[in-house]
């Protein structure tokens with residue numbers, strides 16, 4: 001983002017129509033015919049067949065059981081999913097390098113189980129929790145969301161997770177909690193991007209949301225993608241997904257969730273405040289100082305079929321979230 005111009009997808013990365021798409025048509029036809037209703041809610045896992053040679057990330061057994069029970073999400077009408085190999089092979093995760101291919105190449109040995117998450121700050125139920133315990137009361141569901149990177153590309157991704165709001169209600173923030181601060185693991189041994197010479201940002205990576213944003217039903221804590229566990233390069237074992245904000249708000253591999261009175265010092269905002277705001281709502285009317293935000297490259301895209309589309313206010317979720325910002329000047333609070 002700060003360091004590099006948006007990199008292009010090599011033509012070799014363009015995958016033909018995935019099996020998923022055909023299955024989706026089938027599922028839609030079934031829904032249309034009322035067939036699925038009789039069969040009960042569809043499960044996310046049943047929708048996916050990966051192309052040959054593609055490896056899944058099953059995750060630990062306890063997670064696998066929960067993933068198998070996840071309800072399938074609503075497809076975005078007219079917006080097909082990005083292929084699995086793009087979602088898991090074109091990543092921003094600077095802890096594992098700056099190139100889009102680095103996280104997949106370098107994160108395979110990343111240990112994500114067992115995993116602990118610290119809940120702290122202005123909250124009644126502070127403590128250090130095993131991820132399994134933290135997740136236990138929450139049923140998982142699939143959410144098919146657009147992800148719009150501030151660099152100007154986007155994808156449609158089928159996440160599996162649960163509303164952050166449900167976790168927040170359980171841990172009981174105090175009346176002083178106005179923001180939620182999230183922190184990624186700091187482990188230079190495992191994360192080459194955090195080591196000495198190649199280090200780029202202030203580590204660990206930190207992000208934050210205002211309490212009402214964190215409580216919004218669209219805000220997701222994700223543990224899976226494409227019917228299975230999150231691969232390390234996508235932020236395993238626990239990452240945030242805030243679909244109406246630029247991708248950098250969706251922090252990966254979370255080890256701490258703190259409730260604060262003060263606005264958290266978010267990494268990109270601190271690094272280049274004139275380029276990356278705290279709010280970072282997707283906004284085609286406010287350009288990045290070095291490039292336009294009016295359009296985006298919807299992946300998969302190629303030289304011959306660039307697939308440039310208009311960027312929508314709040315990434316197409318304005319109807320659900322615009323009210324959170326009524327009265328705010330979105331040019332000032334970018």
Ligand SMILES: Nc1nc2c(c(=O)[nH]1)N[C@H]1C(S)=C(S)[C@@H](COP(=O)(O)O)O[C@H]1N2
Nearest residue numbers: 091092093094149184205247248250251252
């Ligand atoms: N810890 C951490 N979280 C991160 C990043 C990162 O570099 N480190 N990159 C962000 C950016 S810029 C984007 S676009 C999304 C990309 O998520 P994906 O690789 O799963 O598509 O992750 C976000 N979360």
Ligand SMILES: [Mo]
Nearest residue numbers: 149150247248
């Ligand atoms: Mo991004």
